[in-house]
Each structure stands twice: as C-alpha cells, then as structure tokens.
Amino acid sequence: MNAPWTPARAGTLREPFTAYVCDDATGEMLRAVAVELGWSQEKVNKGGLRNAVQSLSVSASPNILFVDLSESGDPLSDINSLAEVCEPGTIVIAAGQVNDVRLYRDLVASGIQDYLLKPLNVDQVRDAFAQAQAILSTPKYVEQSSVERPHVMTAVIGVRGGAGASTVATSLAWLFGEKSHRSTALLDLDVHFGTGALALDLEPGRGLTDAIENPSRIDGLFIERALVRANDKLAILSAEAPLSQSMLTDGSAFFQLQEELRSSFECTVVDLPRSTLIQHPHLLQEAQAAVIVTELTLAAARDVIRITSWLKANAPHVRVVIAANRVPTTGAPEVSRKDFETSIERKVDVIIPFDAKVAAQAAKLGKPLAEAAKGSKASNALVELSTRVIALIEDSATDDAGAKGKSLLGKLGDFKSLIPKKAKAAA
Numbered sequence: 001m002n003a004p005w006t007p008a009r010a011g012t013l014r015e016p017f018t019a020y021v022c023d024d025a026t027g028e029m030l031r032a033v034a035v036e037l038g039w040s041q042e043k044v045n046k047g048g049l050r051n052a053v054q055s056l057s058v059s060a061s062p063n064i065l066f067v068d069l070s071e072s073g074d075p076l077s078d079i080n081s082l083a084e085v086c087e088p089g090t091i092v093i094a095a096g097q098v099n100d101v102r103l104y105r106d107l108v109a110s111g112i113q114d115y116l117l118k119p120l121n122v123d124q125v126r127d128a129f130a131q132a133q134a135i136l137s138t139p140k141y142v143e144q145s146s147v148e149r150p151h152v153m154t155a156v157i158g159v160r161g162g163a164g165a166s167t168v169a170t171s172l173a174w175l176f177g178e179k180s181h182r183s184t185a186l187l188d189l190d191v192h193f194g195t196g197a198l199a200l201d202l203e204p205g206r207g208l209t210d211a212i213e214n215p216s217r218i219d220g221l222f223i224e225r226a227l228v229r230a231n232d233k234l235a236i237l238s239a240e241a242p243l244s245q246s247m248l249t250d251g252s253a254f255f256q257l258q259e260e261l262r263s264s265f266e267c268t269v270v271d272l273p274r275s276t277l278i279q280h281p282h283l284l285q286e287a288q289a290a291v292i293v294t295e296l297t298l299a300a301a302r303d304v305i306r307i308t309s310w311l312k313a314n315a316p317h318v319r320v321v322i323a324a325n326r327v328p329t330t331g332a333p334e335v336s337r338k339d340f341e342t343s344i345e346r347k348v349d350v351i352i353p354f355d356a357k358v359a360a361q362a363a364k365l366g367k368p369l370a371e372a373a374k375g376s377k378a379s380n381a382l383v384e385l386s387t388r389v390i391a392l393i394e395d396s397a398t399d400d401a402g403a404k405g406k407s408l409l410g411k412l413g414d415f416k417s418l419i420p421k422k423a424k425a426a427a
Ligand SMILES: Nc1ncnc2c1ncn2[C@@H]1O[C@H](COP(=O)(O)OP(=O)(O)OP(=O)(O)O)[C@@H](O)[C@H]1O
Pocket: 158, 160, 161, 162, 163, 164, 165, 166, 167, 168, 190, 195, 325, 326, 327, 352, 353, 354, 355, 356, 359, 360, 363, 378
C-alpha cells in the first residue's frame, strides 16, 4: 500500500501483524493462526475495514494487515481510502463475501496482496500469511541513489543468433553494478529461451511471465517481488516461458517494466532479441544506448548494416556501440576487421576475443564472463565496453560515431562488395 511517507511515523517500530474483522468466527480463526505464527492474538480487532482506516490514520502500519471487507458497500473505493493511510511496504490481505473475479482483479490492481473468499478456511489463511512472510523476507531492490545521475538504459542486440548478446548483456549488467557502483537491473526479454538467469546460476521465477500476462499488475511492489537478486547491485527479471505458451503481448508489459525499472534502478540492461526489437520498436524509446553484438562474418556485416539503419530510422536518439564478439585470436575471422569496418562504414568500437576456456569457466561457475574471467582479454574488453557505454550516455555532446550520410541502399552496396572478395579467396 502506498500512503505518502509521513515523517511523524517514520522510525516507529512496525507490528508484524494486525487484523480488522467483522465477525467472531473470522476473529477466532485469525487468532488461532496468529498464535501459530508467533504473533499476538490481541492484534485481531473488530470493526473491519472502517476501523482499519481509522486506526491506521493515527498509528504506524503493520507489516501484514488483514482487513475484512464484508461490511463495506464499495470495497474498491474503501480499499483506496485504506491506501491513503497505509504506509508503503505493508502487505494487505483482504477477505469478503463477494465472489467476483473482476473485483478480485481490481483489488489486486489497487495494491492488495490477496483476496480471500468468506467463509474462510484455515489452510487458505495460513497460505496467504506464508506468502506475505515470504515477500517480506525477500530483499528489497529499490535503492535510493545518493547522487543524482541520469538513468542509463542500454539495449543489447545480437545481429545474428549466438553472436553472444546475452553473454555481453549479463557481463555489462554485472560491470555496471560492480565497477560503476550503480544499482542495475537486467531485463531479459528472450521470454522463452533467455539465458540471463542461467548465466548467473539463478532460477528465473515467474515474474516476467506474470508481467506479460497481467500488465496492469506491474508496479513498484510487483517489481520488488518479481526480480531475482544476483548480488547487492544486480537484480534480474527473466523467464523460461513454457514452449507451449506463445506469450503474445502487445509490448505494453515490456514498456511498463522499463518504466518501473527506470524509477527503481540506476541502470537497466535489456537483453533485446532482434525479433522483439522489430516487433516492439517502442522499447527503444527509453534507451539511450544500444550495444550491437556481432561476429566478424559476412551475414553479420549485412545485419549490422540493416540494424543500424533501422535504429537510425526508428530510434535516432539511441547511441550505438558496435561490439565484435567471438573474434578468433589465432587465424583470420571470416571477414577481416578492416573489411568489416569498410562494409559497415564505421569503426567497430570493441573487439571481444573468442575464448572457449573462459566461456566454459563462466558457464561452470554460473558467473558472468566478465567476472569469471577477470584479467583475461575478453573480460578487459567487456570492461572497456561498459565504461564506453556509461561515458557515451553521460557525455551528451559525444558525436554518434555511427555511419553518416549514405543511404541504406548505398551501405548494402558496400556490403555486397565483400562477396566477390570471399569468392576470390575461396577460389
Ligand atoms: N567471447 C566469447 N568467447 C567464447 N565463447 C563465447 C564468447 N561470447 C559468447 N560465447 C559463447 O557463445 C555462446 C552463445 O552466446 P550467447 O548465448 O550469449 O549468444 P546470444 O547472441 O545471446 O544467442 P541467442 O541468439 O540464442 O540469444 C555461448 O555458449 C557463450 O558462452
């Protein structure tokens, strides 16, 4: 619940639990469960929602609040008046006699944790409290930054499958937290096949799938519950959605998630599959930078050109950084760096060498490559990439190093010039 922060109440120790019920049977059941949980049974009061609003307007809110809506003529509007007096962080469980899924949804959207249908059943009450306790014991991700810094939102886009976009996104997010000391969220939008959580040895949870299914539920509290924490500075929102579920979305959930993450973290790194990018171009509205992850291959050169042109047309404000990944250290890449740069008409900003050993080590340890391979050339390149992105965003005067002047057709012309060279080399 969301009452404005009142200095007078700040610092008051919160009760673990308070209930306001309308009838004796509910009161008795709650007292019994309260005792089981080690709470005072005296905190079960009569008077339902009306009494709850009156009491909370003059006293500190408990951690868990149970309110009986049975005597309420307009539960939704009454819950909203409760929200005005109930301090942030309180988990509200409501009960009532109206069996209406719309009411349930509206109440949940207004910030209550659960709505239990009366007559209550003791297991249902126990479950609801257990869930509330689990949420309370989950670490809080929302950190207030002491320094006012612009939020840094970076999208990481792989131009071809397997180029290493997720590897780069995970490392970048970790480095923003570890090296730049900024609270960071990694939003993995590869809903079915995302590897963000896997790379950090975490269970993705249901947060992202829930968000897509119910975009109206997305708010600060939702974010707090849905994110999975990797360390003090890094939290992740990702999914391993069942392959039987198409997870159709108009993209509004993704957009709302970005909005919430922006207000709770200093940095957001979005692992943005190229198909999602094309489907939901508005996702780049909030991003200041895009890291384009490529390999030095012919197909990748074509798609760097197409994606950078797309960005220029659809998100001209986005600063583009090109990272060539999996670049062989022995032997030549499919296309040399020089030819690649000529073809895409701009410099490659960072070269991340192919290093099977550190990639295997990162996978084995369940750590981002930048962390698992500290000191290696690959890790150093990722550090360089992270500082470059931050610098680029902070320095609004920095010129976009992107290709200037030529049309897409012109660039594709250049890309095609690579083909005869390859044919000649193969001959
Ligand atoms: N610099 C590197 N050296 C060696 N292996 C790497 C490097 N970067 C990434 N890899 C490996 O390449 C594979 C693909 O990487 P990753 O999953 O990050 O690619 P992706 O672009 O996200 O793929 P997808 O298209 O499936 O989303 C992984 O096994 C990863 O460990």
